[in-house]
Amino acid sequence: MPKKSKYSILSNVFYMIHYTWKKHEKKVLFGTFLIILGRVAIHLLELYISPVVIQMLETQVSFLQFSETLLLFLLGLFVAKGLVSYMTQVIKYSKITIRMELVADINQKEMTTSYPNVLDKHFWNLGNETRRAVNSNSSATEFIWTVLTDLFVQAICFVVFLYLLSTFNLWILIIIVVFSLVSYFLNLSVSRFEYQHRDEEGEMLKKVSYQTRLGENRSLAKEIRIFGIQNWLDEITTQVFSIHEGFRRKLQKRYLFSRIVNLLLIFLRDAISYVFLINSFMNHNISLAEFLLYLSTINTFASWVTGLLDQLYSLSQISNDISIVREFLEYPEPFLLDSVEAFPHSQNGLYEIRFEHVYYRYPNAKDYALKDINLCISPGEKLAIVGLNGAGKSTLILILCGLLSPTKGKVLLNGNDISQFNRTDYYSLFAAVFQKNMVLPGTIAMNVAQSHDIDYKRVEECIQKADLTKKIKSLPKGLQSKLNRTIYHDAIDLSGGEFQRLFLARALYKPASILVLDEPTAALDPIAESELYQEYNHLTQNYTSIFISHRLASTQFCDRILFIKDGSIQEEGTHDELLKKNGSYRKLYDIQSKYYQGGDEDA
Structure with missing residues (x-):
């Protein structure tokens, strides 16, 4: 069944603001605020500079007054652009830090969640989707600051330009707003369709990922060659890819329809607006300076409305991803992991x-x-x-x-x-040695102690009890020998029996x-x-x-x-x-x- 987002857009925005404050990255909030002010100032200065210049030429002001006014505009643009550029660099790495803090929280959730969740298929599908929301600079948990900045800039400029257009022609204003709203809700319907089918796509991506990794799995190399199953695996891979491509094709059709309707609405909106403006100028209802101001306003206002709705649409998509992150981090725990009930320690x-x-x-x-x-x-x-x-x-x-x-x-x-x-x-x-045990990418001592805080005397005692001392002493680096060749090119390898003794030493090291x-x-x-x-x-x-x-x-x-x-x-x-x-x-x-x-x- 399709699912609705568990959290509202506003709730997710406040979640990210609160999370940023909690992680002591307040410069992101203040920097974003200053960038918004700077960008609004730039747009307003660029809107008014040409009409003001034309008006001064028409009224034949003095050269000194003309120069002072123009200099003020240019100085304002210089300061505003400098502020935006500087603050963008200041908060750049802080935004990355916030995203990486979320990555750490996600890792912590995966490693400490109640074991029944490990067996829960929905939990791991949700985890895979969560990774998508934090895996790059363009991911929702980092890109949200860019979208919020654009949204507030668009909203403030929208209000200013709304006022300007309302003094010219109310019908033009209504036409632009109505056409843009239709465009927005059309885009929103596509976004909701994609979000509501996220579990379905997550399952498809899981199968695609599994099939992709089969070719990289060296343990299958013998079977593939001896039994000649390469073509069979290729057929299965093609089937899995085709199912996912079919889903994406269905989604792309919705996007294509949305884009075609949007282009048609833009054409009609601009044609009607230009007819009204040209007619007013030809009938001498507005001056040349006003014509230029309203022409810029209409062109820009149309882009502000579209931009504002696009940013709202982008924010809704980003909110969907942040909802997934929150759902994962707040996934119910069937066990008490923070109970204050006194534990009955035995003397x-x-x-x-x-x-x-x-x-x-x-x-x-x-x-x-x-x-x-x-x-x-x-x-x-x-x-x-x-x-x-x-x-x-x-x-x-x-x-x-x-x-x-x-x-x-x-x-x-x-x-x-x-x-x-x-x-x-x-x-x-409890201390345990299971059928399948994890080898940490680290030294032998670290694998025994399961920690960076190592009691080497205790490690040596446990290694000796597990009858592994002779093997360790034969290694050039002894307990500092690294394991896991995927991470370390100079890692050593152990036999099956030696690994079992290592895991026994690990179990003996823990005071259980x-x-x-x-x-x-x-x-x-x-x-x-x-x-x-x-x-x-x-x-x-x-x-x-x-x-x-x-x-x-x-x-x-x-x-x-x-x-x-x-x-x-x-x-x-x-x-x-x-x-x-x-x-x-x-x-x-x-x-x-x-x-x-x-x-x-x-x-």
């Missing part, structure tokens, strides 16, 4: 977490991913959560870590519902109470995975530890194992207890054992 750093009849269903999903989960995780316990892919293990962990909230049921921390606490405080309890390992070794072979899990077991003695895996043999050391199937806890116990039950856990364990034994024999 010994250990916590009990309890699930009470927890259900979870992803947005727009038909079935529950988790069903009636009842679970108590004791302080210091080593808990394994195992099961096949898609069983619901990772969803359970996301709820445990507070990244998702149950659709039904409660999660309790030491008996308190976690929904009442600042979610950021709750996050501080609960350590979560969500299938971090899924890309490793079973033997390497088993060895790494044994190290995890040794290194997590002082933590409440949660291990997630679909390989059952890797978590035998845990105090308790939950076997998850179809979103429910189907079996629970130690490894030996679950084998003795001869249930689903035993069947899957036997199948995996045979598979790995068979693989070893073949090798």
Whole structure:
């Protein structure tokens, strides 16, 4: 369904003024005001200089009076143009600063928003559109100052010229205003159509962007060549591009119709106005100086009306983009991120977490991913959560870590519902190694500490615990070695197992109470995975530890194992207890054992 802008034009203008004031860039406001005054002065001086000169020649004033008057006009123009030029340069970089402050706020929103928003398709579509409003000097959040300046100049001059025309012929005034209003509302209808279909175009642009990046994705290079899918990808790309081009073509037709009607209105408006003016002069109703003044006024007034309406139209478009920025920055947060409720810190750093009849269903999903989960995780316990892919293990962990909230049921921390606490405080309890981990474009030390404020002694201890010291010492720059070759040409690379140890060191560096390992070794072979899990077991003695895996043999050391199937806890116990039950856990364990034994024999 097409949407209307959530905020009015006036509301968005005041938002930008308030934001500019709040960011201590007041020079933009004062500079814009002075530029408006200077430009109005320039237009009025240029309007009157020729008629005044002709009038002085007709009345044969003295040379001294003629020279003084002309000099005053020229001096006024010099001062006004100098003021405009100077203030334009003064506020130029301040306008950029305001836009970059908004970019920083947008980045902050993306990085700190509640995790359910990360899964919200509308949130990310809105985010993509928001980037368009801040990505260049011509973007709405910077260009608004230019439009506001032009608008106020046009409005002030419109009032002055309105008065001049009203003293000549009221019908001319009415014709120019009516024709210009028709033109404006025609343009406005096109602008509204584009804004109301922004979500539709945003989805198209997302697909276009994805298809464009496919050719840049080196991970697909082998498949494209081996399976010969280049032509197939080209066909899909062409289809995606065609859909977007069709939408733009529909929009362009509306713009074309609007422009043709505008040109016709301009022709009729000028023809009628000139007939009236020439007729008045030929009948000696006005002098030559007045003829020149009214001719300039009519020509300029027509452009002022059109310009004023064009600026209003531009402001409406800019307001649409600013509305999108505001909608994104003010996007509702399902979690409490600024709660003042006291967080129940434990004196010994250990916590009990309890699930009470927890259900979870992803947005727009038909079935529950988790069903009636009842679970108590004791302080210091080593808990394994195992099961096949898609069983619901990772969803359970996301709820445990507070990244998702149950659709039904409660999660309790030491008996308190976690929904009442600042979610950021709750996050501080956890350190994690996930299946996919982010490598920061920075040094190894920075990647461990996740900060520029680095405790190098602690980094070295964590590197040693993660059995990565030998590798680090072999590097010429040691902990100062850079990672991420996309950013640094001299960055080093690590193997899959070395990266997993680096991520473990990162998790150990954080002073957390609960350590979560969500299938971090899924890309490793079973033997390497088993060895790494044994190290995890040794290194997590002082933590409440949660291990997630679909390989059952890797978590035998845990105090308790939950076997998850179809979103429910189907079996629970130690490894030996679950084998003795001869249930689903035993069947899957036997199948995996045979598979790995068979693989070893073949090798």
